[in-house]
Amino acid sequence: MYVISGAECFDPSPRGHLDLLVAGSEVVAMGESGSFDAVGELAEAERVDARGKLLMPGIVDALTHPCGGGGEGGFGNRTAEIDVETFVRAGVTAPVGALGTDSIGRSLEVLYGNVMGMRRQGLNAFMLSGAYRVPAPSLTGDIARDVYLVSPVVGVGEVAIADHRGTQPTAQELRRLAAETQLGGILAGEGGTVLVHVGAGESRLKLLRDALEGSDLSPSVLYPTHVNRSTALLDEAADWALRGGFVDITVSTTPELIAAGDITSERALRRLLEAGAPAEKITLSSDAGGSLPVYVDGELVGLTAASPDSLPELLLSLHSENPDLFPVALAGMTRNPAAALKLADAGAIAVGGRADLLLLDPAAGAVESVMAGGQWLLRRGEFLL
Missing domain, CATH: 2.30.40.10 (Urease, subunit C, domain 1)
Known part of the structure; x- marks a missing residue:
């Protein structure tokens, strides 16, 4: 006690x-x-x-790669696994693990082992089934069954759109995937969200809008991340939040990515709020373990790995320099991602x-x-x- x-x-x-x-x-x-x-x-x-x-509250990090990420550019460009100490020292008590580009050299079974290991050591860890690819890989052969039967699985992700590394899913494919995921969450009483990786493509969030058109699905089922990749994407994200969807800012970045158009998390948060996006629909994640690719003239020349340390660093910076944003950012790392992923006891x-x-x-x-x-x-x- x-x-x-x-x-x-x-x-x-x-x-x-x-x-x-x-x-x-x-x-x-x-x-x-x-x-x-x-x-x-x-x-x-x-x-x-x-x-x-x-x-x-301990941080709910809605997108992490505990078994490593990367892989684009060849075998030498895979990022390392993340141990429990790294998450704990960053204040993350509820990491949500996912696969990314590589679901061939890395598997959901390995991710499951990582997540269950973190649970054994005390963290309130979760995972997403699927990966960039559609049709989405699964543990049981069925996405709805994964969410319903496998206790740490709370959704699917990160499914790639507007990105050359994805499998270019159609609106119908994304709609069906969202419906299957939501069904699993309804039956399980927890989870049921599709986390959507949004790349640098000009289509931005169009596929999300097309997937919802004519369906009975709520915007909250499709949860776009990396929305601070550009100002144009950020403005579409504000509209998505106004429609009732959650949107996720990626806090980890590099000077090269900022020079190429990435919006810092602080600026992105303020821009979303100024555009009228409801604060309770905004989340911030680290993409921990994910690769931060460095391109020159379209060619991959190197990688760095995102870190969960970016989250407490942002909180401490806002507390001292922009205190008006501190409680908004804190909710975006705790209560809001728990709501977005429908986690019952976190945040x-x-x-x-x-x-x-x-x-x-x-x-x-x-x-x-x-x-x-x-x-x-x-x-x-x-x-x-």
Whole structure:
């Protein structure tokens, strides 16, 4: 049992200075500072002095590649697997794993093993079936069955559109895939979303609009990511959010990609809000482990790997320099992606909810402590697994 006291609390909405009582795997009570002093004295509760810290839900990273990514450009361009410590040090307690371009040299079975390994070590990890390709690869031979029967599977992705690396799906193919995925989620009571990788092609989100036209599907079933690839795409993303869909900003980038037209996450967030996009429909993910290709005259000349560290780095930067965007970005890394992927117990601090908690130290500019399921995985900068 833990009494966490003195921190400025975000649930992810700002709640002021609150104390939390954690017992077992859950948050069992929240109250004003000093509310649980007697509990700390009478029970076997450890008091955690969090004065000067920011207490918030653990990050829900809606797109990660724990078994590595890349592969375009040949065998020497595959990125490495991501270990649990990397996610924990970034404050990510609910990574959502996916395949990308390469679903031949990498498999859903390997991804499943990575995700289940992270669960065994305490993270609230999930995965997506499928990959860039359509028809989408699956674990059971059927996408709806994957979502319904395989517990960490909460959807399909990242399915590529507007990208030469994809299989150029038609609107009818995407509509059918979305319907199958949604069916699995309805039956399972969780998940059922298609995460859509949007490339640099001029068609941008047209295929999403075409897939919905004449169907009974909600825009929220199709969840586009990398929407900060260009201003034109970002403006279409604002319209998608206004129609009721979720849109995802990729926080990891490189100077080369920004020079080529990528919009930084801070600028993208502000532009979406100024265009009228509802804040609750905006998410931010790291694309951790995914390759960040560097092209010169259309030729791949190198790769770097995206990192989950980009997420807490953005939060700390906004807290000090653009505090008006801080709670919006925090919700975009916690409550909103949990809603987009229909995750039942992630992305919020609530009484009776899973105790996935993150303590940020704004003075040190660092992730200080991370709790997952009521257990400390990182304590005062020390990794405990």
